[in-house]
Amino acid sequence: MQRSFIAKNPSVLVFLAILALFTLLVTVMSEGFGVGGISTSFIKTLGKTLCLCLIALAMDVIWGYTGILSLGHFAFFGLGGYMIGMWLMYERTRLIVVDSLAQAEIPPTDGEVIDAVGNQIFGVVGSSEFPLIWAFADSLVIQLILVVFVPGILALVFGWLAFRSRVTGVYLSILTQAMTLALALYLFQNDSGLRGNNGLSGLQNLPGVTASQDYVSLWFFWASAAALGGGYVLCAWLVSGKFGSVLRAIRDNEARVRFLGYSVEMYKLVIFTLTACIAAVAGALYYPQAGIINPAEIAPIASIYLAVWVAIGGRGRLYGAIIGAAFVSLLSTWFTGGQAPDINLGFYTVKWVDWWLVLLGLSFVLVTLFAPKGIGGLIDLYTERRSPSRHGADLGPDDGALREQEASQ
Amino acid sequence: MRQIFLAGLAFLAACLISPDRAQAQDAAIQPILQEHQALIVKSSRKTIGPAIDAVASSGLPQAQTVLEVWAAKNMWQRKEDGLFFIGEKIDSKTYALTDFDSGETVGEFPKKELKQLKPNSGIRALIGTALVQFQLSDPDIEARKAALLSIERDPEASLLAPLRASIDGEPDAALKAQKQRLERLLTIGYDTDETARLSAIADMSGDLGVDVRATLNPLLTTTREVAAGAVPEGANVAQILHPGQDSFDKITAYDLLADKGIAPARVTSDDIRLALGEHIEGGSVGGVPVATLHTQAARLKAYTVLAAEGEVPTYVDEAAIDSALKVNVFFDAYAEPSKSVTDAAAKALKDIELKVGLNQTLDLTLDALSLASIYFLAAIGLAITFGVMGVINMAHGEFIMMGAYTGYVVQQFIPDHTVSIIVAIPTAFAVTFAAGVAMERLVIRWLQARPLETLLATFGISIALQQLAKNIFGTQARPLTAPGWLDGAWVMNDVVSISYIRIAIFILALIFLGIFLYIMKRTRLGLETRAVTQNPRMAASMGINPDKVNMLTFGLGSGIAGIAGVAIGLFAKVTSELGSDYIVQSFMTVVVGGVGNIWGTLAGAAMIGFLQKGIEWMNPSNTLAAQTYMIIFIIIFIQFRPRGIIALKGRAAGE
Secondary structure, three states: OOOOOHHHHHHHHHHHHHHHHHHHHHHOOOOOOOOOOHHHHHHHHHHHHHHEEEHHHHHHHHHHHOOOOOOOOOOOOOOHHHHHHHHEEEEHHHHHHHHOOOOOOOOOOOOHHHHHHHHHHHHHHHHOOHHHOOOOOHHHHHHHHHHHHHHHHHHHHHHHHHHOOOHHHHHHHHHHHHHHHHHHHHHHHHHHHHOOOOOOOOOOOOOOOOOOHHHHHHHHHHHHHHHHHHHHHHHHHHHOOOHHHHHHHHHHOHHHHOOOOOOOOHHHHHHHHHHHHHHHHHHHHHHHHOOEEOHHHHHHHHHHHHHHHHHHHHOHHHHHOOOOOHHHHHHHHHHHHHOOOOEEEOOOOOOOOHHHHHHHHHHHHHHHHHOOOOOOOHHHHHHHOOOOOOOOOOOOOOOOOHHHHHHHH | HHHHHHHHHHHHHHHHHHHHHHHOOOOOOHHHHHHOHHHHHHHHOOOOOOHHHHHOOOOOHHHHHHHHHHHOOOOOEEOOOEEEEEEEEEEEEEEEEEOOOOOOEEEEEEEEHOOOOOOOOHHHHHHHHHHHHHHHOOOOOOHHHHHHHHHHHHOOHHHHHHHHHHHHOOOHHHHHHHHHHHHHHHHHOOOOOOOHHHHHHHHOOOOOHHHHHHHHHHOOOOEEEEHHHHHHOOOOOOEOOOOOEEEHHHHHHHHHHHHHHOOOOOOHHHHHHHHHHHHOOOEEEOOHHHHHHHHHHHHHHHHHHHHOOOOOOOOOOOOHHHHHHHHHOEEEEEEEOHHHHHEEEEEEEEHHHHHHHHHHHHHHHHHHHHHHHHHHHHHHHHHHHHHHHOOOOOOOHHHHHHHHHHHHHHHHHHOHHHHHHHHHEEEEHHHHHHHHHHHHHOOOOOOOHHHHHHHHHHHHHHHHHHHHHHHHHHOOOOOOOOOOOHOOEEEOOOEEEEEEEHHHHHHHHHHHHHHHHHHHHHHHHHHHHHHHHOOHHHHHHHHHHHHHHHHHHHHHHHHHHHHHHHHHHHHEEEEOOOOHHHHHHHHHHHHHHOOOOOHHHHHHHHHHHHHHHHOOOOOOOOOOHHHHHHHHHHHHHHHOOOOOOOOOOOHHHHO
């Protein structure tokens, strides 16, 4: 029975409708185009959250559907941010430098402009030469291609090495974590060519754009929403077809799929690289809204939080990842921002800034133990889709997976 | 203060002895002082030299007293006749004067009839140098040691003679050896006789001391010289340079010429820009419109016009640079004129470098061993839980941290460091054992057969524990002080040394290896654990309770982490991030070493320790790069041995 894509994935329409409504609502309430009920900084937070939802989506495809717990996707996210950040920083500095050199009596040569830009950008790390990796920083088009290309190549090489030698399970998780750590440590060096621990800054200013941040933040918000919508459709299409069936089969029993004649390594490599590219796009949209990127963003802990979001939201379903990322990251902002009211117990005052992480850690353990489906499991109550009775037998290697329902689709 | 005291002692001694001596030698220091009266009274650092030299070289026994009294600001001049005396305060207005030569008190004088000599710090330093020859033969060994130290810090040619003179009379053997060594070094640096220097260099070659290298290196300092035509006679040439080769580029060479005034200075692009800016006339420079000056070629054209008009210096083009370089020869010349000395010094330094290199390798090996034992300690608990239960415990780092904080808390109650460490080790074991058992009971048991979820759940515990530690102990580092007998380091020579704490950790790691092997091979628990590791279902059907075994092994692994925490806390700062600093390396150790085998963990720890130190040695300025390269190496290593160095074989190796 051949059903249409939408019929197979009713969540796509619902999600797109909600996303469109949300975007419209935020636009109407914004300071730039609407009545001004939502501050510009909160619009940036919402835009960043959409980007985090996008990378959570990628994480869900690689973990929830393919069963590879990658603790390295934030490395791709950060690399995407670095790639776009290089152009933003170079171009903005160049405009400033050209402006200031125009005051001189003699018009500057191209070489002088480049030297001055180099001095401005790399002065903090005691250098003024442009490293080789900045060769294309003057071209927006090339840097935009590199946003996808550089993390994609890294994922391809790493994935090829890892999958080829049949590293699986926790070994692979640890290995991806090591890769992230290596990248972060490398970027922390001053001579890495990306300004060491200073990172790239001033990314919120678009070169040559004079509009205020009220408008710029909305542009990025729209772009993030569009990327998330597109990403959702892409991921839903990926996991609903034959390709998706093979991915789920690899998750549930890799050896059996290999015996059936599928090239498991190839499937894994493709999905690993593809999700890395999605993560990179999310990063490229995230960091211009954050305004600054530095190697601390890539630290292994960030990727683990990503796994936490997806697990709390409910993995194995795309909307679960989005719910998790949005819910936990917004809640985290609320708690650590000092907005949550303190609780006075009489003998001790619970300050949420201090106790939020304890709460998050413990609730994460509880979710893993008692609600492996995560928040997304609540949707099942509404749609009345329950796990089929297995007469007490185990659901399989992955409780969060919806194998029975998926089979019936 | 001490100096004054010593001066007083010397003065007393002088008082007792000098009458006889004065009569015997019949020579007085007062005339010498009088001869230089004007200089002494003027008291200026620049002119005082001859006066001090005259006193010091007088050969009189009183000279030392005079210098000491002078430096201690106890020398007074009687205004009526200008004679110098030792002044001693009777009361605020009156001073008793003592004659330098006779040692007898001349009488008491009111202060206004006297003038105190107050040498400034510069002069006192000069006096101090002059005093060295006396101090080198001082009866007090401390004074001799101090004198030797001051020579070591501030060697001078003038000190060589007094040092040599004092060697024969030195009663203390150790000090005599030290004096002889210093004499050799001073000979290398300052002797005028070339053969003496050569023999001294030969004596000292192969010595590892930093001071030897510090003496030899200045001999080999070179200056970059340039001469027209050929190398001048008498220059001690280290190396002849060819512009454009061996990282000596033409621009540098030409700039050297310009610096020496042999060739006109190069006109840089900055110079051109400035010169053009100064000569703008009606929107153009030298006939070239200003707006078109945004290329180097246009600027050069305008500049050439200006130069032709004589407004600016001529532009030095490539051809001019080449021709100027051709007629001159560039070379590095030693400041030291004698070629045989520089050759000998270079050879001696080369010998020393080789020896230093060997010793550094040894030192590096010791460092690597110590690092490996730390990683072993940190990873062994992880290896147990991973090997036996297939569970990755992300909270392992936090158990290490818990152990370190336990040590800190114990130290708050037991002030004696030795006792507190002895108490802390079992306490830390007990605390983390309990925590591990609780975690296994409450969380891990329910997630069996789902390793990825266990990884995440234990990570949740790790976040919570880390933040909890932050809330309780604050973010600043807490001290966990090692007992006094662990302070210091075992020093083999100037290059090889290792601190006692690191040796203790190495021994601790060995002890743990022994205990672990004993438990695994000789006890009931070990037998059951090995059975469960190989096949839990089969073990269960043999009457072994896998739940109990799992619980105990998890507790054991956690407990060892706690003890590792105490050990690590002794040399690292105890913070809430202590554990996460070691966790990735611990994972690496387990993964590289291979799961389920203690020897694998040992091999993994050794490999990672040696690798990290090795990479750090290649690029010592950058530990970050070292870690990066190490991780990349491990990722590649996993390609070739996916199951680690020592992989389990047979059924146990299954999923």
